[in-house]
Amino acid sequence: SPILLCLSHVSSFSCVSSHSVVSVPPTPFSNISLSACSVLSKLTRVKKLVTLQAEKRYIQRSLQGQVSASGEHSARLPVLSVAASLPFWAIIVSNVAYDYGGYTFLTNLPTYFKDVFGFTLMANGLLSALPYIGFFVFQFVAAWLADLLQARAVLSTRNTRKLMSVLSMGGPGSIIISLGFIGCDAYALGIAMLVIGITFKGAAFSGFLINHVDIAPRYAGVLFGVSNTVAALTGLIAPNVVAAVVRSGSQSEWLRVFLITSTVYWFGSLFYAAFGQGELQPWAAVADKPAGDKQTEKKAIGEDGVALALLPPVSAGNGPANAV
Numbered sequence: 001s002p003i004l005l006c007l008s009h010v011s012s013f014s015c016v017s018s019h020s021v022v023s024v025p026p027t028p029f030s031n032i033s034l035s036a037c038s039v040l041s042k043l044t045r046v047k048k049l050v051t052l053q054a055e056k057r058y059i060q061r062s063l064q065g066q067v068s069a070s071g072e073h074s075a076r077l078p079v080l081s082v083a084a085s086l087p088f089w090a091i092i093v094s095n096v097a098y099d100y101g102g103y104t105f106l107t108n109l110p111t112y113f114k115d116v117f118g119f120t121l122m123a124n125g126l127l128s129a130l131p132y133i134g135f136f137v138f139q140f141v142a143a144w145l146a147d148l149l150q151a152r153a154v155l156s157t158r159n160t161r162k163l164m165s166v167l168s169m170g171g172p173g174s175i176i177i178s179l180g181f182i183g184c185d186a187y188a189l190g191i192a193m194l195v196i197g198i199t200f201k202g203a204a205f206s207g208f209l210i211n212h213v214d215i216a217p218r219y220a221g222v223l224f225g226v227s228n229t230v231a232a233l234t235g236l237i238a239p240n241v242v243a244a245v246v247r248s249g250s251q252s253e254w255l256r257v258f259l260i261t262s263t264v265y266w267f268g269s270l271f272y273a274a275f276g277q278g279e280l281q282p283w284a285a286v287a288d289k290p291a292g293d294k295q296t297e298k299k300a301i302g303e304d305g306v307a308l309a310l311l312p313p314v315s316a317g318n319g320p321a322n323a324v
Contacts, residue, residue: 077219081283087215090275092227094165094208097268098201099231101172103238104261105131105198111242112179115249117187127191134199139206142167146206157214158278164207165272171200173265180255208272215277216284 082088109128113119119127146164149155155163175197182190212220212227241260246253 077222078283081281082216082219082223085215085281085283086275087211087277087281088223088227090272090277091208091211091215091223092230094169094268094272094276095227095231096234097264097271098169098204098208100234100238100264101169101261102201103235104242104257107235107239108242108257109194111246111249112254115246116182116251116254117184117190119187130191131195131198134195135202138199138202142203142206156278158276161207161211161214161278162273162276164203165276166207166269168201168204168207169265169269171203172197173262173269175200176258177255177262180251180258183251208276211276211278214279215281217280218284 109131110124113124113127142164146160149160149163150157175193178193179190182193212223216223242257245256245260
């Protein structure tokens with residue numbers, strides 16, 4: 001849940017010192033995070049509006065063309081085809097670039113605030129979490145905008161994913177460079193620029209992070225696991241790069257950190273813009289036409305019409321025919 005993600009940032013930053021994680025008593029923020037997790041997990045079990053069977057039928061309808069005429073499909077992943085797929089590599093590269101920047105901020109914001117602005121530990125925790133509030137809100141704004149662009153046939157799924165991906169990496173990649181020129185006398189401007197930069201990262205959830213479902217719905221879970229696992233390795237790389245560059249905590253050293261991060265962001269952004277796709281890939285499609293789609297759909301709507309009406313319409317995966 002984005003809510004839990006936002007709360008977890010607040011609780012984690014409140015426990016971070018300028019150089020390492022320190023042992024501190026549980027904070028009110030961590031208690032809020034745990035409580036929210038408990039409440040939201042229970043809410044997902046409430047089935048007053050949408051029954052589990054209705055959700056199952058909705059998922060089955062969304063996978064039309066992904067099952068054989070007999071109603072079965074092979075779960076075997078075409079490894080060689082996936083490995084040779086440029087659209088999938090575009091997702092991996094963008095995911096790696098996105099996570100590299102994310103871990104750079106996540107693990108080093110308190111250090112940056114201390115070195116450049118001279119903030120205390122308490123101020124560090126609150127200010128380091130502040131950008132993620134904008135990040136949390138913009139996820140929903142970007143999702144609404146992405147749906148609107150496709151529903152009105154302004155952009156195809158492919159170009160919508162590219163737009164959101166460029167915003168999520170090119171946005172912070174452009175803005176963070178300015179941080180290297182902002183000194184302690186203009187800390188308010190520095191914080192504002194940081195908030196804006198990280199806020200743009202929320203667009204990724206309507207960009208490459210959901211693109212697995214577009215290009216290969218059958219294997220989306222596996223592909224997301226692969227790309228996210230590779231990207232998570234940057235959690236080991238990013239802090240060590242910062243440690244190697246920042247020796248004395250000077251502003252010029254942090255400028256080099258931001259230049260490196262910006263370069264990585266823009267490389268991932270441009271790579272995805274060049275090779276990203278929004279259409280079902282041939283290696284993920286099933287040759288035979290699914291049988292009984294109309295009857296199944298009619299039955300599903302007849303039995304759970306109200307429930308299915310509450311779910312968003314199933315798209316074909318490549319956007320409106322007249323979209324760009």
